[in-house]
Amino acid sequence: NAGVTQTPKFQVLKTGQSMTLQCAQDMNHNSMYWYRQDPGMGLRLIYYSASEGTTDKGEVPNGYNVSRLNKREFSLRLESAAPSQTSVYFCASRIQGTGELFFGEGSRLTVL
Amino acid sequence: KNEVEQSPQNLTAQEGEFITINCSYSVGISALHWLQQHPGGGIVSLFMLSSGKKKHGRLIATINIQEKHSSLHITASHPRDSAVYICAVRSGVAGTASKLTFGTGTRLQVTL
Numbered sequence: 001n002a003g004v005t006q007t008p009k010f011q012v013l014k015t016g017q018s019m020t021l022q023c024a025q026d027m028n029h030n031s032m033y034w035y036r037q038d039p040g041m042g043l044r045l046i047y048y049s050a051s052e053g054t055t056d057k058g059e060v061p062n063g064y065n066v067s068r069l070n071k072r073e074f075s076l077r078l079e080s081a082a083p084s085q086t087s088v089y090f091c092a093s094r095i096q097g098t099g100e101l102f103f104g105e106g107s108r109l110t111v112l
Numbered sequence: 113k114n115e116v117e118q119s120p121q122n123l124t125a126q127e128g129e130f131i132t133i134n135c136s137y138s139v140g141i142s143a144l145h146w147l148q149q150h151p152g153g154g155i156v157s158l159f160m161l162s163s164g165k166k167k168h169g170r171l172i173a174t175i176n177i178q179e180k181h182s183s184l185h186i187t188a189s190h191p192r193d194s195a196v197y198i199c200a201v202r203s204g205v206a207g208t209a210s211k212l213t214f215g216t217g218t219r220l221q222v223t224l
Contacts, residue, residue, distance in 0.1 A: 040216060041216060042116065042198070042200075042213065042214030042215055042216050042217075043198070043200070043214040044214075045211075045212070090154070090155060092155075098160065099143055099160055099202065100157055100160055101145060101147070101157045101160075102157065103147075103154050103155035103156070103157070104154060105153065105154035106153075106154055106155075
């Protein structure tokens, strides 16, 4: 049982480049989330998806887009990366009933 | 003032010591999560609670809704407990539209 899988684990981009972070969960959860973690700050929500086919903005959505491809997969895209997007990104999913959270291993992104 | 405050920010303990990490919050909540993050690693959910006390192995989590305060206790601490412990509170209407706010974490180092 893999849980929540994120790829890539590390990525270095130049300003203006684009990339997609992939996330997949095998627990049949409806809700999926993308967070960013920056030094000295709590995790902040970028986008979330309550179910397949729906997505909503979180606290810090600017510069990002998401796709909920199917129930398993929720991807995060940076169309034109900026140094301010240097961060560690976490994907998470949640059990509908209990609300328990499951996180991926994180993706460390550096934008030069 | 942050909605979720953790103390202490950093904690060093010797193996075997009893450890307490505190979390105070300023909003009404439906649930509180305690999470563990090892250096360079992913985030693991330890507890989710909305009242009272939960225990899992050497870990105990308590919450006082009236005082808006939760504590995470580690009994007989071990070097493998070294990690960042994160408190997160869920506010708003229960369900996917509710908001999860994270503390900045408590960094615990347990030495031999």
